[in-house]
Amino acid sequence: xxxxxxxxxxxxxxxxxxxxxxxxxxxxxxxxxxxxxxxxxxxxxxxxxxxxxxxxxxxxxxxxxxxxxxxxxxxxxxxxxxxxxxxxxxxxxxxxxxxxxxxxxxxxxxxxxxxxxxxxxxxxxxxxxxxxxxxxxxxxxxxxxxxxxxxxxxxxxxxxxxxxxxxxxxxxxxxxxxxxxxxxxxxxxxxxxxxxxxxxxxxxxxxxxxxxxxxxxxxxxxxxxxxxxxxxxxxxxxxxxxxxxxxxxxxxxxxxxxxxxxxxxxxxxxxxxxxxxxxxxxxxxxxxxxxxxxxxxxxxxxxxxxxxxxxxxxxxxxxxxxxxxxxxxxxxxxxxxxxxxxxxxxxxxxxxxxxxxxxxx
Numbered sequence: 001x002x003x004x005x006x007x008x009x010x011x012x013x014x015x016x017x018x019x020x021x022x023x024x025x026x027x028x029x030x031x032x033x034x035x036x037x038x039x040x041x042x043x044x045x046x047x048x049x050x051x052x053x054x055x056x057x058x059x060x061x062x063x064x065x066x067x068x069x070x071x072x073x074x075x076x077x078x079x080x081x082x083x084x085x086x087x088x089x090x091x092x093x094x095x096x097x098x099x100x101x102x103x104x105x106x107x108x109x110x111x112x113x114x115x116x117x118x119x120x121x122x123x124x125x126x127x128x129x130x131x132x133x134x135x136x137x138x139x140x141x142x143x144x145x146x147x148x149x150x151x152x153x154x155x156x157x158x159x160x161x162x163x164x165x166x167x168x169x170x171x172x173x174x175x176x177x178x179x180x181x182x183x184x185x186x187x188x189x190x191x192x193x194x195x196x197x198x199x200x201x202x203x204x205x206x207x208x209x210x211x212x213x214x215x216x217x218x219x220x221x222x223x224x225x226x227x228x229x230x231x232x233x234x235x236x237x238x239x240x241x242x243x244x245x246x247x248x249x250x251x252x253x254x255x256x257x258x259x260x261x262x263x264x265x266x267x268x269x270x271x272x273x274x275x276x277x278x279x280x281x282x283x284x285x286x287x288x289x290x291x292x293x294x295x296x297x298x299x300x301x302x303x304x305x306x307x308x309x310x311x312x313x314x315x316x317x318x319x320x321x322x323x324x325x326x327x328x329x330x331x332x333x334x335x336x337x338x339x340x341x342x343x344x345x346x347x348x349x350x351x352x353x354x355x356x357x358x359x360x361x
Contacts, residue, residue: 001087004060006076007096010067011044013166014137014276015112019092020045024055025325025352033359035077036060038072042160048253052170059098072196073099081208088359095133102132106361107132107137110163113296114144115193115270131197134159139358143274149222161358166274166298167349171343173282176259180285182218182329183261184321187254187277190226195267195291200235202314207244209318215329219245221261258284262328263321265289267312272296278305282342285335287324289317302345304328304338 005023008017020330023035035058037045042061044287049056061074077099088106095109109119111130118130134140134156148162184356188194210218213325222232228249236248250256254277258264263282266272278299281288287304290296291312299305304327306320327334 001084001090002185003031003033003090004083005033005035005090005092005323007035007041007092008069008072008096010038010040012041014124015092015110015359016041018167018169018276020126021168022352022355023058024170025168025349026356027055029352029356031356031359033091034058034060036062036076038067038068039063042314048312066297070092075346088361090355090359091133091137091186095130095137097136108139108141108358108361109137110143111147111151112143114147114273116204117147136224138361141355141358143285144271145273145298146271158211161354163274164351164354165345165348167276167279167346168348169279169283169346169349172255176255176284178256180262180329181260182215183221184260184263184265184325185223185257185286186265186267187252187257188283189274190224190228190232192228193268193270195269196222196232198269198312199231199265199267200239202244202312202317203239203244204242205314205328206318206321207316210322215320215325218325219247221247221249221257223257224247225251234323235308254280255284258286261286262325263287265317267291268293270294273298279342279346283346284339285328285339287321287328287338289320289324300345302338303334303341 006015007017007019024254026033039061042059046056053166057260062072062079064071064075078097086104091109093112096105100107116127119127120131140160142160143163145162151157151160186199190196232248236246258281264286266278266288268291272290273295278288278290282304289306290310291310292307293310304324306324308317308320
């Protein structure tokens, strides 16, 4: 029977990107799988991934006049009538298990939130819906080691498994030829919980610690979109008046930006593992400084990966940034070593095999 990965999301962040990569690898392995997604997300994937024609041909768009979870559920229910009963369906998020009642489908889901433990008694709908979904599905993939540990006492714990190695990335087929610049980048959604406010607060002291040792052309770059965008624009303008070389780029494609940058900062205060942008940066040959919070150490010890204290210290961060910048920009063969290690770490076929088995039930 065929398998389907159902993405209930209008655009993509880390989770959506990761599952499109998993889907791409499964298709390339010959698995009979399709990805179901809103038409707006399918259009984005088609625009950004023309290099994956085999995967794009297996996308199954759900047409919607405008995005809404209830609207998607209604439209997907109509589509579901045309799909074979007894098929396998995996939900990376927002499992729509009621639509499958009476069909005999094999359902599995992922728990990808690394900050909240699903619970029927927690605030908001996420925890309760995820918990009730866990009672219905056959297999539950849990991304965060800490969340997996916290859920071990649940009645469905015997059907849970931990995502092996955290994130998975399909490495680009060709390396970018862009000239690398001595830029230190913060890249991600501009929302609370990413460490952006902490970075902005210490940036004047960070620049003072770096300034006398910085190479020509050094700059901080902040890229992304989200609710904090007005805050970022205001803070960047204020920092520039104080002489800090920082720019706000707005939305930027990760591949292009990381190929031109030297160091990425991943500073989430709860946990940084398994942040996809860390893997993307290492695959691009960048250095990465990760805030040592939560499960962050699960990334392990990798070339060009440094950990900084959970309580950000400007001098410590400056030392690690400059060390990585000098190695990435000036040490022959270092970029190639970083990329090779990252390919082995974040492109393991064992990860793809895990999802193949999960879809098989």
